[in-house]
Amino acid sequence: MKNSEAFVKEITDxxxxxxxxxxxxxxxxxxxxMTNTFVNVPLKTMNRHGLIAGATGTGKTKTLQVLAENLSEKGVPVLLMDIKGDLSGLAKPSPGHAKIDERHQQIGLPFNPQAFPVEMLTLSEQDGVRLRATISxxxxxxxxxILDVTETQAGIISVIFKYCDDNHLPLLDLKDFKKILQYATNEGKEEFQKAYGRISTASTGAILRKIIEIEQQGGDLFFGEKSFDTEDLLRVDDQGRGYINILRLTDIQDKPKLFSTFMLSLLAEIYSTFPEQGDSGRPELIMFIDEAHLIFNEASDALLDQIESIVKLIRSKGVGLYFVTQNPTDVPEEVLGQLGLKVQHALRAFTAKDRKAIKLTAQNYPDTEYYDTADVLTSLGIGEALVSALDEKGKPTPLAATLLRAPMSRMDVLTDSExxxxxxxSKLARKYNETIDRESAYEMLNKKIKQAEAEEAKQKAQEEKEALKRAATKKTSRRQSTRMNPLVKVLTSATVIRSVLGILSKMIK
Incomplete structure (x- = not known):
């Protein structure tokens, strides 16, 4: 075998x-x-982000499962985006299998089946701990x-938030947001124009259409109370194992806008609330984003910029992001360049485009005299991968084709009853699954509009009453004036009338 002793020494060192x-x-x-020639990843570098890539059926999900288990065992909480719905088995121990025993014998590691502390989360109507956030x-x-609006429309949104702050109107859900936009160009038009300047109905109409797009993808379930506290992602059980939080997203694949909205809000909330940690001995939280192309393919340029910025900065909060996708090219280069751990499963070269992608993928890994990386990428078996990590000093480790260990938990989903x-x-389900719809901008503006309408109707009725009163007073005054006029009295007296008739009679004769 070519340079096997030198290879073992390089990998071991x-x-x-x-x-x-x-x-x-x-x-x-x-x-x-190479039995007992282990491929290790230092825990302290796990906040440097990572990538798990490979063709369908090559074992990406099981690699994700292995990493999640081992992180939990080390006391590090994990958040998994479960889009395919095949990760719930983490809550139950593996039943074991002869092939698993054979694999671990080859690796040189014992196989210890066990279950892990799991929390099931949801964004939609699926069962689980409800995740929500408010518009504010x-x-x-x-x-x-998120809405991908123009600069002018973004200015209007800022004015809307300013108005709500100034008038103590809580913006909690999408109906609050839609109501205030309608109010700004209808009943409250004069009020807004006087305080903040004119707001175009065309612009508010465009914003409303963007809101409806998110609403149709399930945004009405996500926006509202009770807001999820990101601190609840950091729990450990009584054995010191980190909780594995599994976000159920099997019905979100056709709702990329909602998924991107959630991801961006979660990352922004974590970045703003978690304390600065730097390069400590262990990460605070590790997040695995399965089918990561759903974020990047459907995101606007502004959204991508925000995600890229957070990926670069969130490491200092002790948070690692791991993207799971079929091809590394699914991830933008700006993000790909930030990823410390890369686990590359097999790629398939069915077309000229596939072969070109494989060559590009091979260039993302350190050079090595032991492999033709592009060739190895097409010959890896299930549960095998090329691995490149960062050592404790932050330098890339030697590239190693690796026979990966098997998950300790069940490699299948939970039954409905389980x-x-x-x-x-779940304690979190009892905490977050109560729907709260307290008085907010929608109710307050409706009340304000009704009060304004009532006052307007009252004022109109008062004006009509006063107008009738003035008309009646004027008529009475005219009659009184006529009775009091002496000239009218003389001209209408019986003596004058008889005199005039007498004169007329003589003239006729």
Whole structure:
């Protein structure tokens, strides 16, 4: 075998860790597993983000499962975006299998089946802990970026938020936001124009259409109270294991706008609330985003810029982001360049485009004399991957084809009854699943409009009453004036009338 001793020494020296670490598996050379030649990832570098990529059916989800288990075991909480719905088995131990035992014997690691503390979360009508956020928590800048509005429309949104702040109107959900936009160009038009300048009905109409787009994708379920506290993602159980929070997204694949909105709000909330940590000995939270192309393919340029900025900055909060996708090219280069750990499963070269993508992918990994990286990428088996990580000093470790360890938990989903029992026992479900619809901008503006209409009707009735009173007074005054006039009295007296008739009679004769 070519340079096997030198290879083992390079891998062993490059993967020696003084602190805590996660063992992914054993290195491979020319298709042979080098037993006890472990590929390790230092725990302290896990906040440097990462990528798990590969064609369908090559084992990406199981790699994600292995990382989540080992992080939990080290006391690090995890958040998983479960779009395919196949991660709930983390809550139950693996039943074991002869092939798993054989694999672990090759690696040189014992296999210890176990369950992990799991919390099921949801954005939609699926069962689980309900995740919500209010419009106010997003703020005008984030809302503008999510809606992908023009500069003028973003200015109007800022004015709307300012008006609500000035008038103590809570902006909680989408109906609040729609109501204040309608109010600004209808009943409250004069009030807004006097305080903030004229607001175009065309602009508010365009913003309303953007809001309806999010509403149709389930945004009405996401925006509202009770807001989810990101601190609840950091829980550990009584054994010191970090909770694995699984966000159920099986019905979100056709709602990319809602998914992007949630992701951006979550990252922004974490960045604004988590304390600065720097490079500590262990991460605070690790997030795995399965089917990551759903974020990047459907996001606007403004949204992408925001995501890229947060990816660069959130590391200092002790938070690591791991993108799971079929091809590394699904992830923007600005984000890809920030990823420290790369686990690359097999790629398939069916077309000329596929072969070109494989060559580009191979260039993302450190050069090595032991592999033709592009060739290895097409020959890896299920549960095998090329791995490149960062050592404790932040330098890339030697590239290693790796036989990955098997998950300790069940590699299958929970049954309906198991899932229902898990959610029924959840403390977070009892905390967040009560729907709260307190008085907010929608109700307050409706009340204000009704009061204004009532006052207007009252004033109109008063004016009509006064007008009738003035008319009646004028008529009475005219009659009184006529009775009091002496000339009229003389001219209408019987003596004058008889005299005039007498004169007329003589003239006729």
């Amino acid at each position: 490059g993967n020696t860790c003084k602190g805590e670490y996660i063992t992914l598996g054993a290195a491979m050379l020319e298709g042979q597993t 928590e997003f703020g005008p800048v984030l809302i503008s970026r 899932l229902s029992g898990l959610i029924a026992e």
